[in-house]
Amino acid sequence: MPVLLLSESDVRQVLTMDMALDAVETCLRKMALDEVQNIPRARSQTDHAMLHVMSAAAKTLGVMGYKAYSTSKRGAQFHVGLYDGKTGSLLALIQADYLGQVRTGAASGVATQYMARHDASEVGLFGSGKQARTQLEAVCKVRKIRRVQVYSPNGDRRQQFAEEMSRVCQTEVEPVPRPEMAAEDKDVVITATASREPVLSGHWIAEGTHLNVIGSNFLGKAEVDAVAVRRCESIVVDSKDQARLEAGDFVQPLEDGSIHWADIHELGHVIVGRYTGRAHPQDVTLFKSLGIAIEDVAVAAKVYAKSQEAGLGRLVEW
Numbered sequence: 001m002p003v004l005l006l007s008e009s010d011v012r013q014v015l016t017m018d019m020a021l022d023a024v025e026t027c028l029r030k031m032a033l034d035e036v037q038n039i040p041r042a043r044s045q046t047d048h049a050m051l052h053v054m055s056a057a058a059k060t061l062g063v064m065g066y067k068a069y070s071t072s073k074r075g076a077q078f079h080v081g082l083y084d085g086k087t088g089s090l091l092a093l094i095q096a097d098y099l100g101q102v103r104t105g106a107a108s109g110v111a112t113q114y115m116a117r118h119d120a121s122e123v124g125l126f127g128s129g130k131q132a133r134t135q136l137e138a139v140c141k142v143r144k145i146r147r148v149q150v151y152s153p154n155g156d157r158r159q160q161f162a163e164e165m166s167r168v169c170q171t172e173v174e175p176v177p178r179p180e181m182a183a184e185d186k187d188v189v190i191t192a193t194a195s196r197e198p199v200l201s202g203h204w205i206a207e208g209t210h211l212n213v214i215g216s217n218f219l220g221k222a223e224v225d226a227v228a229v230r231r232c233e234s235i236v237v238d239s240k241d242q243a244r245l246e247a248g249d250f251v252q253p254l255e256d257g258s259i260h261w262a263d264i265h266e267l268g269h270v271i272v273g274r275y276t277g278r279a280h281p282q283d284v285t286l287f288k289s290l291g292i293a294i295e296d297v298a299v300a301a302k303v304y305a306k307s308q309e310a311g312l313g314r315l316v317e318w
Contacts, residue, residue, distance in 0.1 A: 002315040004092040004304065010313050011098050014306035017137050020106035020299050025271060027058060027298035028110065028238065032268030035060050038294045040242040041217070048072055056293035059085055065297040067096060080300040090318055092304045096296065103299045104291050105134030107238055107267070108212040111287035112188060113142040114270050115236065115277035116210035120187035121146045126179065126199050126223070127192035127215065128152040128161035133168070135190045135214060140169040143188070148173040151182035152193075180204045191215055191223040202227025207282040214289040217246040224286075226252040233283035234276065235264045242290045249288060 030036050041054040049072035057064035062085045069078040078096040083089065112120075120143045125132055128150060136148060148165070150173060152158045158175040166173040176182055183189050183204035191200050193215045202225055205211070211232070215223045229235070230253055237243040243250070243264065253259040267287065270277040278285050307313050 001089050001318055003090050003318045004307065004313045004315055006092060006094040006303065006307055006313040008095045008098055010307055011094060011096070011303055013312060014310060015099060015102055015299070015303050017102060017106065017109070017134070017141055019302050020102045021109050021138065021141060023298040023302050024103060024106040024295050025110045027061065027294045028268035029271045030058055030060055031294060032266065032272045032274065036294050038239060038292055040239065040245055040292070054293035056297045057085065058294060058297070061085070061298060061301055063091070063297060063301045065300060067100070067293055067296040069096070080296050082297065082300050082304055092300070094300050094303060096300070099299055099303060100291070100296065101130050101134045103295045104131060104214060104289060105138035106299070107289050107291070107295055108135050108190065108214060108287060109138030109142050110271070111212060111236060111267055111289070112139050112210060114267070115234065115285045115287060116143060116188050117208055117278070117281055120210065122185070122187050123148040124182035124186035124189040125150040125192070126152070126182055126190065128154070128158045129192065131214065132161065132190070132192040133165060135192050135212065136165055136169060139188055139190065139212070140171060145169070145171050147171065149176045149182050149186070150174070151176050151179045188212065193223055195223055196221045198222050198225040200224045200228055202229070202231050205231060205284060207284065209284050211284070211286040212289065213249055213286060216248045217290050219246060219248045219251055221248045222251065224249050226256070226258070229253040229286065230258045231284045232286040233280070234278060234285040235259065235288070236267050236270055236277060236286065237264060237288045238267050238290055238295070239292045240264060240266055242292055243288060246290050247288055
């Protein structure tokens with residue numbers, strides 16, 4: 001059976017944030033309704049590189065698949081394998097760097113939709129890389145954002161980011177020279193960094209803030225400090241199974257007993273109304289994104305369908 005090969009260029013031609021927001025919300029809803037099997041990330045490594053693999057299936061989406069990527073000092077390489085959910089046939093192999101960026105942004109966008117205050121209009125952003133771009137784009141899709149302040153250690157990069165994203169999001173994006181300025185008096189704060197140590201102090205956060213914490217997926221890394229986690233009235237993840245393996249931001253608060261796993265809920269359960277994402281306007285809320293396979297598979301399924309309609313990609317006999 002022929003298999004469709006889709007390059008990064010093909011994916012960029014068809015994948016939009018709106019498409020990803022719809023796909024991610026739908027798959028997380030199905031996950032809460034027990035219509036999804038999601039296998040957390042597993043890792044293996046040599047002395048020079050690490051391989052990361054995770055998979056998922058959803059009978060009502062009609063597909064199953066895996067995401068695999070390698071990381072080394074030379075960078076990272078990503079792909080998704082997409083299979084027919086009935087026949088098991090391999091449908092597509094999709095380069096997935098951009099796909100992963102967009103689906104991660106979309107997950108935070110869905111969390112913001114269900115957890116941030118409805119009048120949220122000011123955003124603070126830590127990070128000015130690829131993931132920060134799609135984070136901001138997604139949040140601007142679900143709330144009417146009038147001002148963004150961004151901090152990253154490199155002044156030139158944050159200036160360039162601010163200029164670019166002002167155009168992309170059609171709103172004011174301002175670089176700031178001190179990290180606390182990206183947190184104080186904000187309605188939404190996003191951390192999208194590669195830091196191993198907290199970049200966000202809980203003492204900087206205002207009442208009513210929603211946090212999207214997306215940069216760390218190792219137990220030995222944390223972007224927010226224990227004070228920030230302790231201040232949260234609502235803590236939500238995309239997958240508790242994966243969070244137990246990877247949510248380094250929770251390690252200290254769990255160890256000192258200030259939070260418990262029973263207090264942490266999945267975003268899908270918020271979407272279906274089983275738990276509330278925000279009980280009161282003054283609550284501080286947190287979404288910890290790990291990035292799970294069903295999000296990649298759901299977005300990949302839409303990319304595959306759109307690419308077929310557009311005649312993109314290259315068919316090869318398998």
